[in-house]
Amino acid sequence: MKEAMKANMEHLLAPKSIALIGVSGDQSRVGHIGATGLMNNLIKFGYQGDIYPINPKYQSIMGCKSYPDIQSLPKQVDCIVIGLKRKMVLPVIEESIKKGIKSAIVITSGFAEDNSIEGKELQQKISEISLKNDFRICGPNCLGIVNVHLNAAASTSSGLWISQIPKGHVAFVSQSGALSSAFLSQAETLGVGFSHLVSTGNEADLHIADYIMYMAEDPNTKVIAAYIEGIRDGERFIQAAEACRRAGKPLVVYKVGKSEKAEKAARAHTGSLTGSDQVYNALFKQQGVIRAHTLDGLLLAAETLVKLEDKRVGNKIGVLSSSGGAGGVIADFAEEFGMVIPDLSDKTSRQLREKLPSFAAVGNPVDATAEIARHPELFIDLAKIMEKDENVDMMLFCLTTLPPIAAKRITDTFLEAQHELAKPAIICWYSGNLNNPDFDRLKHSRYPVFKTIETLFSTISILQKRENPKTNITMDYSSSLMEKKYINKLRNGESLSEYESKHIIESFRIPVTNSELVQSIEQARQAAARITYPVALKIDSQDILHKSDSGCVELNIKNEEELEVSYQIVLQNAAKVMGARINGVLVQEMLPPAKEVIIGVKNDPQFGPVVMFGLGGIFVEVLKDVSFRIAPFDRETALSMIKETKTFRILEGVRGEQGADLETLADILHKVSLMAAALKDEVEEIDINPLMVFPEGRGAKAADALIIGKRVVVYDQQAVR
């Protein structure tokens, strides 16, 4: 993060003084909402900086001296909270800038989220003025910011009706105000502690990515959790994710908008643009961002990472349970979430057997039985044996409902032993006793604690699935091989014909079928002789996209006689397609049997070119079994992209059949990603369908290809923001 930007955000996120405008001196007003409520929260939670309410009608408000206007404020004011009607917001910002104030929290709503043109225009002006004056704004239409370590609750969140904000090391940034309040009031129950809470609002100035980038450098923050509805600037988000990686701070997100309905709801709600969920998924994977599947899971995953510090989360779990029943449920959920309950080594089993009563089950999950109520130290002894087993990455203790005395004893034992275990150890206490003081003691220990088995697995499973992000993809292509005229066509937003598309693809060293473009039957005869029979004939035209359906493809032509007939057929059928420009006829080699795959590229408005991969035919069409990555990416990422599909095993070969050439396939995907990145300003869409992948060691060839030029759309940048 640039130093100037960081310093500016510091005024907003760690303010030494806060002015408030729109604050009322009439404390009888119901429920302290707006700026009045915010000021009340600052005082309630013990903010140590200066508070300057602005209101000419009062001498003092809530015990603080009240100022008649902005000009009369003392010299150094870090941040101004604005809670006036929307038409007053812009003049106040202008005055604040004049006064030398550095930042603002605008809680007023009625801007881009409003259905009015006026609201959108006002927000655009706020964006412009903040950018021009280097004046940082949180909001508008936001709840504000809580810096928990500074007791600075500069927020109107209804989550602040609690008596104490749980302090800790998770920075939470949210694009939903209401949900950020819910998260705040949920935190104590879940055992999560915060460094910061930010409600980003409409993001007229600071985006969610900016806050993430700030938190990556914040010393009180160890893990960043974000609730995301839509990312408006892909580049900025990627930079923020990179900053988190550099700082060694995990970034966990909940991204809404998996469904079309949710996408619509989010758009209606804040006017934010949510891209395709599959693109977000690819982005998160490639950037090492952890994606939570539930709201509680977002907080729990973040807090678990805080507690585990640098301990790696593996997927092989040693389970110690006080209930055989719970052991079974754990095994089921482990499998459902792709985790493993490994078999223990003979040595481990022998050692466990010595410690356990005769009726206890020794296989993993180990059923320690109700015995542990009498001898809680048994749990730790057994865990020390199990964690030494090389098959075990992590220990899980599962408790159910216990008599109070036993619960207390076991908790004491856990707390005493919290520094004794070498591998990560997690506790699940499935017992509804809400006022379980022992569970509360564990929440504040080094153990990540969970209340239900399903929450535990949905949380830890996402931690261990985290991919290692790749950076520094080398662009080892030479674009000079491309014919300029095709590039010009693309820049005009036109499609290329198969012949032209393959030319481009080949220039990126992606193998294509051997083919020649001919304009007469005589040329066709010569080409076929060079290629050798059998051959295929195809019309070459940028205007005929579904060549087979239009009768413009003839396959398996065995000799000159057949060639002549077929040549006439394809030309006649092409002539029936109204207005189609015909470049000629492609004479093409027939390929031996191979696995057909599809590679596609779409240029995403926020994240640039995205590469899609899937097995051809029904696998893509019926099963929608495809995977995505954002271009460019390396061969290893390409391989994980292939392996991610459910139908991947078909490529490996089933029933003793020889496997396909996966090395070549991965290499081609990587090269497609380089091509897509290189042509990101020219290309809207690339389709290689099918790519024929031959058996291992024998390569692959693009049998058909289509490149569509980028449609030139004049974006209304401000409307988008």
Added chain:
Amino acid sequence: MKEAMKANMEHLLAPKSIALIGVSGDQSRVGHIGATGLMNNLIKFGYQGDIYPINPKYQSIMGCKSYPDIQSLPKQVDCIVIGLKRKMVLPVIEESIKKGIKSAIVITSGFAEDNSIEGKELQQKISEISLKNDFRICGPNCLGIVNVHLNAAASTSSGLWISQIPKGHVAFVSQSGALSSAFLSQAETLGVGFSHLVSTGNEADLHIADYIMYMAEDPNTKVIAAYIEGIRDGERFIQAAEACRRAGKPLVVYKVGKSEKAEKAARAHTGSLTGSDQVYNALFKQQGVIRAHTLDGLLLAAETLVKLEDKRVGNKIGVLSSSGGAGGVIADFAEEFGMVIPDLSDKTSRQLREKLPSFAAVGNPVDATAEIARHPELFIDLAKIMEKDENVDMMLFCLTTLPPIAAKRITDTFLEAQHELAKPAIICWYSGNLNNPDFDRLKHSRYPVFKTIETLFSTISILQKRENPKTNITMDYSSSLMEKKYINKLRNGESLSEYESKHIIESFRIPVTNSELVQSIEQARQAAARITYPVALKIDSQDILHKSDSGCVELNIKNEEELEVSYQIVLQNAAKVMGARINGVLVQEMLPPAKEVIIGVKNDPQFGPVVMFGLGGIFVEVLKDVSFRIAPFDRETALSMIKETKTFRILEGVRGEQGADLETLADILHKVSLMAAALKDEVEEIDINPLMVFPEGRGAKAADALIIGKRVVVYDQQAVR
């Protein structure tokens, strides 16, 4: 349920008097465990029946007169609680029977769940004595029984450390003691009320099915929830499920053992046999049993059904949310769980628009915004508009964290309106405020209430997926067509050859390929002429299961010349298979192109023959995309079985291709189920692989078939129980 059985169970489940043996008069003993703890619970929760502790060392225990032995007990004792060492259990049961006591709760452990032969033998004797004397036993190795409406807490559950048992209409029966305690202590938090709680223990006498059957007729019970590790007697469980249906009481289960590990854990834990999870799934579907996916979900689903009474749970949800963010999350989870957030009619939208502020989103989910904090009655007004929309089956109100005053006001409004809405209405209040008194008020209202969006959807989605069970399948086959000698072969546990298998299949009116069994090349020639070329040749032998792999199949034989060559080839290759008995060679028609499907039958030891269906080849092998039903079943069930597979759309036809003959396929599946049921004592396994399904209206034919006779295994019935 038979009257005698019911009366007997009444003594156990609604006892007027309870004796206890193994109870101590020394109250200083830690934590009231065993029979002493149980007696303490009876008194603590106000049991109104007579309590007779048995202990010669004391005059009275906990204020109740103590009896020196069983013989000296008063005349009428309904139930005796036994908490003695295991070797004492049998003599005490014998004496109790002599005394005229009707039932027992045996909390002592160390029986079938123990790793000793002695324990297993003792349990077997308990089973025998209870059966012979019509003496009903809960346990051994159980926690006991709570009849909540009678305040009879005859249980040692650590869940009883709470001060009050939540009373209601869910009967909960559990094969895990520890988890039943956890469920009990979870109930108050979740807002669930019980009629009964039963820990079934080792089920030496009463099985979980018996309790379910009893609860189906219990007037205080409206819904039955069961935690199941394994069902030992399929027939009894099916009867219990039928009893629930007759009584109009939903049966909801959590069945552990989806994974192999969990199956093992369950077996080690109680020595129960858990069958294949897919068979259980089929069983539940066919019996209209609702399967919960999480532990909390089991209770929540049961309580939701109690609250909704006869209101049908549909899958189209009208959503009213106080937060736009939550609306998006709801849309995502709805899609994930197969529910629908429908578009509203124009009329509904118009009416909503009139009521909402300008910035609120009117599409479903409706974002009522923070406005509802000020005007809570708006929620009800909007709901009344939305529920009139024919696209809406059910209303969902979603709240997030609110200031206390607003929370109270909204709750008041909800409670006032609880009888005003015609369609089911559910509330989700995503706010961690644990001591939210308003949430607690709603828990005891008519609204099902949930704390998280994911819990809500994982619960209600299973309610609406419930299938209508089918009964009275007519067996419209005539087994007289089967050749007796084949049946005899099967009864000897032998396999049948393809020819023999197809004979049996055909006798059940399932179409097979036209084929003839020949013993010479001359016969082959004549057969081929009758069938007409091209034909296939296959060795017919019960000993060669993989005919193709052994070179014993020749396809596409076009004329007599080829026939002679192929005939020699298949015979020579068959001769290489050591010890194979050759019946001859099958001459068979070649079939036109068709979709290949697989139909299989396996005879499950607990539930009888189970039919499997899947698309042939990689779909079964790689994607494991198969569905199961227990035989017999009707055509409609067969059709739902086909449609359940992910690859079903391939049968319907993709890319404008003609669809397969689904009517015939469903009919064949139905007939296979009838055949499987008819031959359940003779057949271990049936494979029709492939069944060739022709385009719509053109039927289907079994191209290959294999029937394996039932292996005669002498079950040690008692060991199994």
